[in-house]
Amino acid sequence: MPEENHEASTPAPHRATTVEQGxxxxxxxxxxxxxxxxxxxxxxxxDAENHAAAHPGA
Structure with a gap:
């Protein structure tokens, strides 16, 4: 029987930044x-800070 990996994958953290558009x-x-x-x-x-705060540890 093949081995299975049962580790729970953790979601990547939210990393909000700002981008210049003109x-x-x-x-x-x-x-x-x-x-x-x-x-x-x-x-x-x-806006970026509020988004990151709304998803702590996500």
Whole structure:
């Protein structure tokens, strides 16, 4: 009988960053989430922080 790996796979952590798009800045995450384009970088950073906080340890 072949050996089976029964280890539970843990989901990758959410890593949100900001990306420049011309005059706009947007938050993006490794999970595929994208925040709205913002003119203020500080708002895009806040979007990223809020997304990461909503998914702690995920």
């Amino acid at each position: 005059r706009f800045c947007a938050a993006r995450c490794t999970c595929g989430w994208r925040g709205p384009a913002r003119r203020a970088r500080s708002l895009a950073r806040t």
